[in-house]
Amino acid sequence: MGDNLISVNNVSVNFDYQENFISKKQKIHAVNNINIKIKKGSFFGLVGESGSGKTTLGRAILGANKISSGNVIFHDDERDYDLTNMNKQDLKEYRKKAQLIFQDPYAALSPRMTVRDIIAEPLEVMKITNSRQETDERVRDIAAKCRLNIEHLRRFPHAFSGGQRQRISIARALVSNPKFIVADESVAALDVSIQADILNLLKQLQTELNLTYLFISHDLSVVAHVCDVVAVMYLGHIVEMGPSRELFKNPKHSYTKALLSSIPSIDPEKRSEAIELKGEIPSALNPPPGCVFRTRCPNPGIDCKGGEITMGLTEVEPGHWVDQCCVL
Amino acid sequence: MSHLLEVKNLDVKFDTDEGRITAVENISLSVDQGEVLGIVGESGSGKSVTAKSIMKLNPGNTSYNEDAEIILDNENILQFTSKQDLKKIRGGKVSMIFQEPMASFAPAIKIGAQMVEQLLIHKNINNDEAKSISINMLKRVGIADAEKRFNQYAFELSGGMRQRAMIAMALSTMPKLLLADEPTTALDVTIQAQVINLIKDIIKEYQMGVIFITHDLGVIAQVADHVAVMYLGSVVEKGPVNEILKNPKHPYTKGLLQALPDINNLDAPLSPIPGNIPSPLDRPTGCVFRTRCPHHNPEGKDGKIEMKLIEVEPGHWVDQCGIQCGQNG
Ligand SMILES: Nc1ncnc2c1ncn2[C@@H]1O[C@H](COP(=O)(O)OP(=O)(O)OP(=O)(O)O)[C@@H](O)[C@H]1O
Numbered sequence: 001m002g003d004n005l006i007s008v009n010n011v012s013v014n015f016d017y018q019e020n021f022i023s024k025k026q027k028i029h030a031v032n033n034i035n036i037k038i039k040k041g042s043f044f045g046l047v048g049e050s051g052s053g054k055t056t057l058g059r060a061i062l063g064a065n066k067i068s069s070g071n072v073i074f075h076d077d078e079r080d081y082d083l084t085n086m087n088k089q090d091l092k093e094y095r096k097k098a099q100l101i102f103q104d105p106y107a108a109l110s111p112r113m114t115v116r117d118i119i120a121e122p123l124e125v126m127k128i129t130n131s132r133q134e135t136d137e138r139v140r141d142i143a144a145k146c147r148l149n150i151e152h153l154r155r156f157p158h159a160f161s162g163g164q165r166q167r168i169s170i171a172r173a174l175v176s177n178p179k180f181i182v183a184d185e186s187v188a189a190l191d192v193s194i195q196a197d198i199l200n201l202l203k204q205l206q207t208e209l210n211l212t213y214l215f216i217s218h219d220l221s222v223v224a225h226v227c228d229v230v231a232v233m234y235l236g237h238i239v240e241m242g243p244s245r246e247l248f249k250n251p252k253h254s255y256t257k258a259l260l261s262s263i264p265s266i267d268p269e270k271r272s273e274a275i276e277l278k279g280e281i282p283s284a285l286n287p288p289p290g291c292v293f294r295t296r297c298p299n300p301g302i303d304c305k306g307g308e309i310t311m312g313l314t315e316v317e318p319g320h321w322v323d324q325c326c327v328l
Numbered sequence: 329m330s331h332l333l334e335v336k337n338l339d340v341k342f343d344t345d346e347g348r349i350t351a352v353e354n355i356s357l358s359v360d361q362g363e364v365l366g367i368v369g370e371s372g373s374g375k376s377v378t379a380k381s382i383m384k385l386n387p388g389n390t391s392y393n394e395d396a397e398i399i400l401d402n403e404n405i406l407q408f409t410s411k412q413d414l415k416k417i418r419g420g421k422v423s424m425i426f427q428e429p430m431a432s433f434a435p436a437i438k439i440g441a442q443m444v445e446q447l448l449i450h451k452n453i454n455n456d457e458a459k460s461i462s463i464n465m466l467k468r469v470g471i472a473d474a475e476k477r478f479n480q481y482a483f484e485l486s487g488g489m490r491q492r493a494m495i496a497m498a499l500s501t502m503p504k505l506l507l508a509d510e511p512t513t514a515l516d517v518t519i520q521a522q523v524i525n526l527i528k529d530i531i532k533e534y535q536m537g538v539i540f541i542t543h544d545l546g547v548i549a550q551v552a553d554h555v556a557v558m559y560l561g562s563v564v565e566k567g568p569v570n571e572i573l574k575n576p577k578h579p580y581t582k583g584l585l586q587a588l589p590d591i592n593n594l595d596a597p598l599s600p601i602p603g604n605i606p607s608p609l610d611r612p613t614g615c616v617f618r619t620r621c622p623h624h625n626p627e628g629k630d631g632k633i634e635m636k637l638i639e640v641e642p643g644h645w646v647d648q649c650g651i652q653c654g655q656n657g
């Protein structure tokens with residue numbers, strides 16, 4: 001399929017929810033009717049408040065969450081994989097090609113394994129290598145690319161700083177030679193200086209290893225710096241999407257505008273320019289009908305109030321998509 | 329005029345199995361009424377330890393130096409030992425709010441009951457008065473249905489609302505000094521903006537002094553009047569917020585600013601500070617930053633320049649080696 005690596009078509013993910021055994025079964029609408037295309041070699045950003053569905057969408061694309069409707073296609077060189085319709089063999093192949101970098105390297109790394117074993121584990125579990133020697137070579141190779149020293153490999157993860165532990169997680173995700181990486185809040189727990197170092201490393205590895213990223217973050221400044229395309233999520237919907245610079249310079253949707261204005265400016269002379277949003281993101285159990293942002297929108301149009309309008313993206317500039325009800 | 333709070337030459341050390349750790353060394357800070365002092369620095373730089381010292385909340389393995397002083401309202405907190413004295417500060421003259429609001433609330437006691445109990449300890453009032461003060465404070469921080477929330481448990485509230493309830497509890501006793509330790513770090517930017525505005529309004533209204541701890545320079549720019557930059561237990565630079573952010577002198581402050589992704593300057597590369605923070609067990613002698621500083625002169629590199637803050641502009645203090653060696657950076 002040309003230059004796309006991933007196509008997400010009308011994907012929804014619902015979770016069943018029951019408060020207690022006598023109450024009625026309900027649905028959590030975590031992800032609703034999402035359509036995105038992720039170009040080969042792109043750094044695709046996904047932003048939005050907590051609970052907006054970023055992780056759920058990322059996991060659905062990795063095949064780690066069931067997809068309630070719609071499908072996800074992974075366009076490999078020779079063939080396409082349809083995630084909603086894969087046999088065991090396909091799933092095994094796909095697992096090698098699409099990997100996750102964990103948010104919290106502390107929690108993700110087993111304290112009893114050496115760094116070498118942690119990085120080697122995916123190779124062993126997926127039976128990718130044929131000998132210990134081959135495994136060791138691959139581990140050493142990827143560790144060097146992630147700027148870990150050979151002597152680090154014999155140590156246990158507790159001996160490492162946050163930044164080093166994040167490099168171990170990255171090496172582990174990359175050792176199976178994947179093409180697609182989901183990085184979910186991979187720098188959220190790090191200090192700015194270490195964050196800068198890890199972001200630079202991800203960029204460098206992208207060129208070196210021809211990687212495509214889905215980069216999930218709630219930090220818009222980080223996303224603006226590293227991503228070339230950004231999608232803004234709110235309550236399970238993508239409300240705006242476009243080339244990163246265009247979107248940050250020229251946001252169209254009320255939610256994107258509010259989100260951008262809330263970033264605390266580093267200039268003490270620019271205070272209180274935030275468009276203050278009232279309240280918090282509503283529960284995904286009962287999303288408001290019509291525009292999901294309606295309950296917090298600072299300047300709803302007359303048509304928005306009743307909730308009769310239907311959500312859906314419309315293209316306002318080449319590649320720049322905005323929820324249609326906010327454009328009308 | 330004397331300051332509301334004055335910390336003078338404070339060292340804080342911890343005795344651990346691996347040896348004695350210097351968590352804070354020779355810091356001096358002051359806060360006036362109605363003023364926000366921001367403390368910024370990477371994790372492990374001693375921000376929380378400094379705040380906890382002001383309430384004497386550091387654990388049993390802590391030692392303070394003999395000549396240190398923490399003067400609040402003309403009394404030296406470090407000399408306090410009796411329960412009575414400590415009660416005057418903890419939750420009385422000083423309140424603290426945290427990154428994780430659950431740390432402030434006992435999980436099995438209703439929010440209202442905790443607020444009332446705290447007020448009864450510190451104020452000479454009856455139950456009904458305490459209840460009405462609490463409900464008014466919950467309303468003041470923007471909690472809708474304050475009467476209902478008063479009878480709920482902390483876990484029943486959403487994250488942003490819990491943060492507000494914690495602020496309400498901290499403020500209900502009308503402290504003179506509020507210590508806010510990363511109070512917005514775990515929040516989404518939209519909720520962070522709400523909480524920052526709330527804290528700013530309340531400071532204005534009640535004229536309290538605030539120490540606002542964060543590792544986020546953007547948050548500092550939005551809330552602080554003065555800033556202290558900490559690295560490995562030392563204050564390396566301090567001054568008015570505009571000076572520190574627009575005219576930084578110390579190589580560490582400059583390094584932090586260069587590592588920060590600025591949304592208004594997307595072409596700037598992200599430059600990490602080279603190297604790693606040394607362990608507090610091998611804290612460098614002389615300039616604490618010398619193992620990572622890009623500009624050091626030979627003497628600074630050898631640790632021969634003692635740390636000492638020098639005033640370079642009115643109110644703007646920089647560690648002297650930061651001036652000597654950082655000239656060309
Ligand atoms: N396994 C699950 N069972 C039930 N509900 C779930 C499950 N996983 C996620 N959800 C719900 O789906 C919605 C989206 O959650 P998700 O974790 O994807 O958000 P997010 O954008 O990643 O948030 P954060 O920024 O906090 O990581 C939320 O309402 C969440 O509570």
Ligand SMILES: Nc1ncnc2c1ncn2[C@@H]1O[C@H](COP(=O)(O)OP(=O)(O)O)[C@@H](O)[C@H]1O
Pocket residue numbers: 342343344349350351369370371372373374375376377378387389608
């Ligand atoms: N109770 C303790 N015992 C030993 N070391 C401690 C203790 N509390 C804090 N430290 C150490 O003191 C230093 C400063 O910590 P802290 O003030 O928590 O940093 P931060 O700036 O991130 O708030 C760190 O090296 C930390 O590990």
Ligand code: SF4
Pocket residue numbers: 253254255291292293294297298299300301304325326327
């Ligand atoms: S559609 Fe209406 S309510 Fe929704 S964000 Fe746009 S203006 Fe606001």
Ligand code: SF4
Pocket residue numbers: 579615616617618619621622623624625628629633648649650651652653654
């Ligand atoms: S002494 Fe040298 S190492 Fe320390 S701040 Fe000055 S320039 Fe940097």
Ligand SMILES: [Mg+2]
Pocket residue numbers: 054055056184
């Ligand atoms: Mg998530």
Ligand SMILES: [Mg+2]
Pocket residue numbers: 375376377509
């Ligand atoms: Mg801390």
